[in-house]
Amino acid sequence: MCWTMIDVIAETINLHKMKYFILFGPPGAGKGTQASAMVEKYNLHHISTGALLRKEIAAGTELGLKAKSLIDAGALVPDEIVEGMIESEFKTVKGVNGFLLDGFPRTTAQAEVLDQMLAKTSESVTAVVSIMIPDEMIKERIRHRATIEGRADDAKEETINNRILTYHEKTEPLVDYYTKAGRYNEINGTGTIDEVRENIFALMDTL
Ligand code: AP5
Numbered sequence: 001m002c003w004t005m006i007d008v009i010a011e012t013i014n015l016h017k018m019k020y021f022i023l024f025g026p027p028g029a030g031k032g033t034q035a036s037a038m039v040e041k042y043n044l045h046h047i048s049t050g051a052l053l054r055k056e057i058a059a060g061t062e063l064g065l066k067a068k069s070l071i072d073a074g075a076l077v078p079d080e081i082v083e084g085m086i087e088s089e090f091k092t093v094k095g096v097n098g099f100l101l102d103g104f105p106r107t108t109a110q111a112e113v114l115d116q117m118l119a120k121t122s123e124s125v126t127a128v129v130s131i132m133i134p135d136e137m138i139k140e141r142i143r144h145r146a147t148i149e150g151r152a153d154d155a156k157e158e159t160i161n162n163r164i165l166t167y168h169e170k171t172e173p174l175v176d177y178y179t180k181a182g183r184y185n186e187i188n189g190t191g192t193i194d195e196v197r198e199n200i201f202a203l204m205d206t207l
């Protein structure tokens with residue numbers, strides 16, 4: 001029997017449980033920076049809702065048009081939009097050990113929907129890897145990135161401040177949500193990129 005057939009059978013009887021890692025942290029914490037090494041080492045598929053939304057904006061789609069003004073204001077886009085994006089990636093991507101969710105969930109409602117999505121196939125969130133940095137460092141990092149990447153939501157001080165506020169108000173409550181679920185793991189994100197990566201790998205190796 002060929003391996004492809006074995007894979008199909010294993011998937012059908014659910015032997016290959018997918019892993020679902022959430023890469024959590026405030027804006028500019030280093031989620032995107034660390035994601036590439038993580039997906040490579042652990043054979044994961046990276047889903048950045050922010051990157052998917054920026055793609056829609058660049059393509060000028062209806063969804064992109066709706067999202068643009070909210071992103072530029074430092075606010076969140078409606079939960080249903082990002083939930084739909086996540087579900088479609090889960091359904092279409094195969095051949096990986098799991099998924100690395102970067103920037104999702106970002107509200108308690110999104111976290112609950114994610115739990116429900118995974119429960120349909122008797123799965124659940126494997127672990128949250130949270131990269132933490134203080135607010136002042138968020139600003140420094142984003143100001144620095146603005147000179148390199150030219151992201152529209154990095155351009156204005158007001159947008160950056162709103163993103164930080166939105167994070168504290170809407171997203172930070174998830175720390176409690178996932179701590180209660182026994183899934184929360186925190187990494188100090190203030191070191192060098194290499195130091196943070198090594199700490200993430202040391203944690204991931206235990207999960
Ligand atoms: P999103 O794209 O997710 O942005 P974010 O959460 O604000 O996070 P960033 O991408 O800004 O930061 P990062 O942690 O990836 O940092 P990076 O690695 O680049 O979302 C954008 C918008 O989309 C949201 O505001 C919202 O409107 C919308 N959206 C997205 N998801 C949504 C959802 N689920 N629900 C509703 N709306 C949603 O690093 C930053 C900089 O620091 C880089 O220059 C990097 O080189 C540098 N750096 C990284 N690590 C280090 C280090 N250790 N030392 C020194 N420099 C470092």
Ligand code: MG
Pocket residue numbers: 031032033048050
């Ligand atoms: Mg990012």
